[in-house]
Amino acid sequence: MGVGPAVGAVLTDTDVVGRPGAGGATVAPAAPGAEADLAYHGHVSLWAGRVGVWVEPSNHGPAAVPDATVRLRFSAPLDGTESLPPGCLRGSPETVLCSTGEMRAAGAGRPIALDLRVAGSPAEVVVNINTSWSGGAGDRNPGNNTHRVLAPATGDKYAY
Numbered sequence: 001m002g003v004g005p006a007v008g009a010v011l012t013d014t015d016v017v018g019r020p021g022a023g024g025a026t027v028a029p030a031a032p033g034a035e036a037d038l039a040y041h042g043h044v045s046l047w048a049g050r051v052g053v054w055v056e057p058s059n060h061g062p063a064a065v066p067d068a069t070v071r072l073r074f075s076a077p078l079d080g081t082e083s084l085p086p087g088c089l090r091g092s093p094e095t096v097l098c099s100t101g102e103m104r105a106a107g108a109g110r111p112i113a114l115d116l117r118v119a120g121s122p123a124e125v126v127v128n129i130n131t132s133w134s135g136g137a138g139d140r141n142p143g144n145n146t147h148r149v150l151a152p153a154t155g156d157k158y159a160y
Contacts, residue, residue, distance in 0.1 A: 029136025034063035036105070036137035039144040040070060040129055040160070047155035049121045051078075055098070055112040055129065060144075061105030065135040068100045070112065070145075075126040079117035088112065093119075097132055124152045129160065 030036065037060035045052040053072055059065050077093040084090065087099040087110065096116075100109030118125060129147040131139065139145065147160040 028066055030063055030065060030134075032136075034137040036063050036065045036103075036134065036139055037061060037141050037144070038065065038068055038100075038103075038131055038134060038139050040147065043157040043159045044125075044127050044149045044151040045155060045157050046118075046122070046125050046151040046153045048153075049118055051114075051116050051118050051125050051127070051151065053112070053114040053116075053127060053129075057100035057103065057109035057112070059103035059105060059107055059109070060141075063137050064102070064104045064107075065100075065137050066102055068103065068109070068131060068135045069133040070098050070100060071128075071130055071132040072096045072098070072114070073128040074118065075124075076122045077119045079119055082116055085113065088114070122153065124150060126150050 039058045039060060041056050042054040051074065055070060057068065057070060071091065072095065074094045078096070080090065080093060084096060087101070088096055091097045096114065098112045103109045127149045129149070131142070131145045149158050149160045151158045
């Protein structure tokens, strides 16, 4: 993936890694009719105006996924001045989109670790986690890749 967008830039799902518009990078989609079962597990923490999110993507199969995009939507706007890790970009002031990388059937994707500053000092943040793009594969079990996590500003890890 190329250099991240300018601060304040708003991107659409067609700008995400593996899709047209992603800095010229393209990843071949899964075969037509392919079925995968994407899952995300990890934790969220909020402390001193910072939010940390750890995402471990996996694919329970049966088909491999050439790449997928996980969307992380925060209930509070992000500060927007920090860089994101490779494979991630800002979709809006409240949204970060990250590539999972290739996932073979019954395999794991690239772990994603975010440490971001939120605007202000909220007492809590809700993080909505879901698949924005599945690499062209169908997923009949979205329950394990759609999460809503409430993280009070205690510094504790809230697992999903």
